[in-house]
Amino acid sequence: MFTTLLKSPIPFSSSFNSTQNPSKTQKGNHSFNKNSKFSVSKTHRNGPIKMPTPPWMKGPLLLQPDEVLKPTTKRSSNNNSKAPEKALFGKESGVRGKKVMKKIIRDVEKLQGNGVLDDNQIGKFEEFEIGNWLEEIGSDGEVKKIDRKMPWVREEEKVVFRRMKKEKVLTQAEIILDNDLLERLRKKAMRMRKWVKVMKAGVTQAVVDEIRLVWRNNELVMLKFGVPLCRNMDRASEIVEMKTGGLVVWCKKDVLVVYRGQNHWLTSNGRRVFNNLASDNNTTMSQEKSNASTWGRSLNGEDRDENNQPVVGSLYERETDRLLDGLGPRFIDWWMRKPLPVDADLLPEVVPGFRPPTRLSPPKTRPKLTDEELTNLRKLAHPLPFHFALGRNRNLQGLANAILKLWEKSLIAKIAIKWGAQNTDNEQMANELKDLTGGVLLLRNKFLIIFYRGKDFLPQGVANSVMEREMALRRCQLIEEDARVKVAETFQVANEPLAKTSTVGTLAEFQDIQTKYGVLEKENNELEIQIEAQKENLERELRNQERKLAILNGKIEKSATKLAKLNSSWQTAEPDLDLETITEEERECLRKIGLKLSSCLLLGRRGVFNGVIEGVHQHWKHREVVKVITMQRAFLRVIYTAKMLVAESGGILVSVEKLKEGHAIIIYRGKNYRRPSKLMTDHLLTKREALQRSIELQRIGSLKFFAYQRRQAILDLKLKLAKLEEQGVASPQGVLIQVYHVYRQK
Numbered sequence: 001m002f003t004t005l006l007k008s009p010i011p012f013s014s015s016f017n018s019t020q021n022p023s024k025t026q027k028g029n030h031s032f033n034k035n036s037k038f039s040v041s042k043t044h045r046n047g048p049i050k051m052p053t054p055p056w057m058k059g060p061l062l063l064q065p066d067e068v069l070k071p072t073t074k075r076s077s078n079n080n081s082k083a084p085e086k087a088l089f090g091k092e093s094g095v096r097g098k099k100v101m102k103k104i105i106r107d108v109e110k111l112q113g114n115g116v117l118d119d120n121q122i123g124k125f126e127e128f129e130i131g132n133w134l135e136e137i138g139s140d141g142e143v144k145k146i147d148r149k150m151p152w153v154r155e156e157e158k159v160v161f162r163r164m165k166k167e168k169v170l171t172q173a174e175i176i177l178d179n180d181l182l183e184r185l186r187k188k189a190m191r192m193r194k195w196v197k198v199m200k201a202g203v204t205q206a207v208v209d210e211i212r213l214v215w216r217n218n219e220l221v222m223l224k225f226g227v228p229l230c231r232n233m234d235r236a237s238e239i240v241e242m243k244t245g246g247l248v249v250w251c252k253k254d255v256l257v258v259y260r261g262q263n264h265w266l267t268s269n270g271r272r273v274f275n276n277l278a279s280d281n282n283t284t285m286s287q288e289k290s291n292a293s294t295w296g297r298s299l300n301g302e303d304r305d306e307n308n309q310p311v312v313g314s315l316y317e318r319e320t321d322r323l324l325d326g327l328g329p330r331f332i333d334w335w336m337r338k339p340l341p342v343d344a345d346l347l348p349e350v351v352p353g354f355r356p357p358t359r360l361s362p363p364k365t366r367p368k369l370t371d372e373e374l375t376n377l378r379k380l381a382h383p384l385p386f387h388f389a390l391g392r393n394r395n396l397q398g399l400a401n402a403i404l405k406l407w408e409k410s411l412i413a414k415i416a417i418k419w420g421a422q423n424t425d426n427e428q429m430a431n432e433l434k435d436l437t438g439g440v441l442l443l444r445n446k447f448l449i450i451f452y453r454g455k456d457f458l459p460q461g462v463a464n465s466v467m468e469r470e471m472a473l474r475r476c477q478l479i480e481e482d483a484r485v486k487v488a489e490t491f492q493v494a495n496e497p498l499a500k501t502s503t504v505g506t507l508a509e510f511q512d513i514q515t516k517y518g519v520l521e522k523e524n525n526e527l528e529i530q531i532e533a534q535k536e537n538l539e540r541e542l543r544n545q546e547r548k549l550a551i552l553n554g555k556i557e558k559s560a561t562k563l564a565k566l567n568s569s570w571q572t573a574e575p576d577l578d579l580e581t582i583t584e585e586e587r588e589c590l591r592k593i594g595l596k597l598s599s600c601l602l603l604g605r606r607g608v609f610n611g612v613i614e615g616v617h618q619h620w621k622h623r624e625v626v627k628v629i630t631m632q633r634a635f636l637r638v639i640y641t642a643k644m645l646v647a648e649s650g651g652i653l654v655s656v657e658k659l660k661e662g663h664a665i666i667i668y669r670g671k672n673y674r675r676p677s678k679l680m681t682d683h684l685l686t687k688r689e690a691l692q693r694s695i696e697l698q699r700i701g702s703l704k705f706f707a708y709q710r711r712q713a714i715l716d717l718k719l720k721l722a723k724l725e726e727q728g729v730a731s732p733q734g735v736l737i738q739v740y741h742v743y744r745q746k
Contacts, residue, residue, distance in 0.1 A: 393424065
């Protein structure tokens with residue numbers, strides 16, 4: 001319909017040019033009238049008016065003044081309705097898209113319904129065609145058509161294949177139980193609030209016993225699963241039904257509700273019968289389930305085996321099962337999707353006659369992997385299924401033997417570490433497997449271990465072929481040597497004297513030495529190797545200790561230089577010879593006063609510096625006695641500090657007492673005390689310098705202690721080395737070695 005509307009001549013009108021001067025309009029359209037095929041009257045007053053045109057019209061639109069529609073002043077009752085002349089020319093919110101094109105079509109239909117589309121154009125218009133406006137004038141003046149689709153032309157509908165919905169597989173409870181009973185059990189399961197927690201280890205025997213204990217009083221039991229089984233509740237349902245013999249009737253998120261069954265006995269004998277019946281029921285139910293699923297697959301035309309029996313399981317599961325067949329028993333508590341990996345904990349710990357495989361790199365090939373090859377192998381191993389599930393750290397010869405068998409069919413062995421296993425150490429597992437198999441470790445973490453068999457791996461059949469080939473090559477070499485000797489004996493002249501030749505460095509000399517000293521050398525060869533190894537280790541350790549001692553001596557010299565620089569920047573004051581004296585009664589009274597003082601002066605690691613003397617004078621400003629507490633342990637150092645404080649401050653030493661906090665030094669200011677004008681002395685260290693001096697003293701003490709330890713270690717190593725050399729010379733093997741060297745020098 002829209003095409004027919006566009007093909008008809010359409011008059012357009014507007015009111016914004018109604019006041020235009022006709023003369024100007026005629027003048028402006030004069031050039032157009034010469035080349036145009038439209039006939040327009042050229043009256044001065046009633047001349048045609050040029051109206052705006054849509055882009056698909058070839059010429060301008062000229063209307064008489066009386067044909068131009070004026071907007072009505074009367075407001076419409078409907079505010080949403082637009083004027084018909086503005087419906088086509090009004091600005092739209094959007095200029096592209098399906099919504100805008102539909103809106104334009106509605107506006108054109110509204111114009112046609114209002115009767116605005118009349119044949120009132122001046123002249124005769126050619127019929128408008130959609131393809132006419134898609135023309136382009138080239139540089140040579142020729143008109144070229146552009147083959148484009150209009151925006152409102154719909155493209156051909158694309159064929160979309162919807163995703164097939166997964167067929168719902170009936171559970172064992174839905175197959176066995178009646179609908180009424182199943183509905184009742186599910187309603188009861190929704191109201192349950194007590195559950196049995198299943199931890200990381202999975203459905204263990206303890207969990208099974210707890211489930212049967214709950215079944216004594218209730219027909220339903222709720223199980224709440226933690227990681228990792230909560231990620232695959234279908235697998236959790238299979239494990240629970242297989243181990244307990246019950247039926248899962250309700251499942252939501254990480255919760256399962258298990259029904260004990262209609263034939264449940266509370267006695268132990270009945271429990272055994274129940275287990276047997278449950279196993280029989282499981283087999284029959286699995287058969288029914290497999291038959292139902294395979295019947296559906298047969299209808300869909302899926303694969304069948306040689307006996308025309310439908311194939312159970314996907315191709316992915318069948319190929320993985322074929323790969324793992326013969327490696328060992330499967331891990332039943334597997335928490336991920338099938339196929340089930342091999343349970344490595346059930347493999348033998350020690351395999352008699354086990355040896356690491358023979359390895360031989362191909363020609364011009366390095367066994368070491370590059371970074372790019374390592375990345376590609378990790379990407380290749382990511383989608384592969386897990387081959388083994390491991391839960392122990394040591395005694396992995398059975399697993400190593402199974403990995404070697406797997407490597408004959410696959411490049412990569414993927415091992416999962418069991419959840420909930422106690423004291424698992426993936427580093428120890430990986431190191432032992434690497435020593436036993438000689439493979440390349442691609443990835444290791446607390447969840448999995450991935451091994452690559454290596455470029456130099458040889459399957460058992462290939463390794464046997466290589467060994468046979470090497471033995472055949474050695475036999476050929478022996479045959480060639482015998483033939484060479486026979487030829488040399490044949491061409492030798494009997495009467496010709498043999499030339500005098502030296503036997504040094506020949507095979508004859510080697511055979512003579514082996515004949516004379518070979519027996520003793522074979523007997524004591526192992527002892528010689530042990531002595532040489534011990535000697536080499538001692539010499540290496542001795543060099544290491546000497547190097548560390550040299551480093552410590554250098555640090556001691558550096559620290560001693562800094563300490564000497566700090567010590568040269570201060571000096572103690574000379575003691576005053578004319579001191580005041582106090583009686584014993586006064587001394588005892590001052591001692592008691594000093595001990596009762598709550599305020600004291602703490603002496604830290606910096607020792608005595610100018611700030612300490614200032615603090616003493618500040619105490620003496622308000623009281624006669626000052627109590628100084630020092631943390632020094634040696635009593636001689638405490639006495640030295642007390643004498644230094646007395647000399648620097650000019651006071652009288654009352655006593656030195658041992659307290660819980662440390663040693664208390666009580667000093668009396670004297671009867672003739674006068675406060676000095678300058679409290680801080682210049683000949684003592686500052687607070688910062690005192691801290692540096694304390695650090696250097698501590699450092700040099702520690703360095704001297706460690707240097708002493710190194711010297712003792714060097715002396716012990718030298719003694720051991722001397723004893724070892726004496727033992728080697730005194731042994732029969734040492735005598736043999738000396739004789740051998742003397743013989744070689746001759």
